[in-house]
Amino acid sequence: MIETFAALADPNRFRIVELLRSGPHAVNDIGERLQLNQPQVSKHLRVLKEAGLVDVQPRAQQRLYELRAQPLRQLHEWLERYHQLWDERFEAMDELIQELQQEEKSHGRSKK
Amino acid sequence: MIETFAALADPNRFRIVELLRSGPHAVNDIGERLQLNQPQVSKHLRVLKEAGLVDVQPRAQQRLYELRAQPLRQLHEWLERYHQLWDERFEAMDELIQELQQEEKSHGRSKK
DNA sequence: CGGACATATGTCCTGATGGGCATATTGTGG
DNA sequence: CCACAATATGCCCATCAGGACATATGTCCG
Known part of the structure; x- marks a missing residue:
């Protein structure tokens, strides 16, 4: 839960998540759309992945990152207690x- | 939104929020229950307040902090888009x- | 197999943040 | 108005995280 919050607390990671809402995207694609350097994108994606918020999928030489439902569902459950x-x-x-x-x-x- | 995530991303602040779910509490009370030094509690409460997550209410010489619904409701709305x-x-x-x-x-x- | 493309990782720097402690501030009741 | 209780602030330190840049890894294709 905390890890989810921490992952979403960064503006750029938040933007990435919002972007991924429309479906899987490749690293470079994300970087271009959000105007971020590729290494930064990779690092943010790493954090998101360790938080379980995204999942990777190799696709030729690119990696498609896509949102995972579980942490968001979990967040939703937590919220319901409030x-x-x-x-x-x-x-x-x-x-x-x-x-x-x-x-x-x-x-x-x-x-x- | 981001400010909400940032506020909840800290373990101790998260615990404070969880505690406040049961109703308003005074600073010292929080400190004792969560085993935190008073200054730390005040500081965390400050962050929570600036994020709009809590509200204060003077009560004799103590301050009662209570949860505010708005940011959580907002978070809920954001989640619904997912x-x-x-x-x-x-x-x-x-x-x-x-x-x-x-x-x-x-x-x-x-x-x- | 080698090069080109896509992505990951490492290093360095800097600003932000939490904790501990001392101290200031404020409200209360006598 | 004073002494005290409750809380807020200030300062210092150590740690951490994000950005920029260079470079390593990996994968496909001719």
Whole structure:
């Protein structure tokens, strides 16, 4: 999970991932489209690969890199544990908490 | 988006976020639970706050930090653009692509 | 087999970041 | 208003990561 975040935290890697969303791409292709030097692309792809975010596939003398679903799916699952945070139900509860805190601020503790 | 990833890419910040999922916490409280020095906690909270992931609320002489939904919701939206990646539909298409590549490997291009 | 193309790796430099520690700041209650 | 509790900042250090550049590795084709 952390490795996924770390991999996506770099702007250029993020751009690469976004590019790969449209399908597999070769290293040079990525470099040209994103205006990056080839070695940098390779290095970023390495990080992405070690994070499990991409997969390689030899294709003549080029390597086609493509996105892998697993880490993103996993990220999605992690996020779901936070879903309650943006439920309306929760937002109402949020207000309730604020209210309680307000109360405790004015008087030590009372009301029921 | 990138700032969100960067904020979550640090192990201790990640732990803080996970802790805050259960509700607002004071700085010292976080420090004790996660076994971190107070200054470190404050610094991490600062990063989280600048990333919009948490919000502060004074409470006597302590500060209660709580999670904010927005960045997580945003992250969720971003992820949805990748949903096709793990649809069965897409996985079938994936195989098709592999197949095509196999073909092109063996013979320049044929079969229809 | 040799050269050309595509990609990977190594080195060097620099800026950013986390941790530890000391210290400043701020709010609170008496 | 003071002393203290809770938190924020500043400073120093060590580590790390990304960029530029040179070079190694690998693969296909004539």
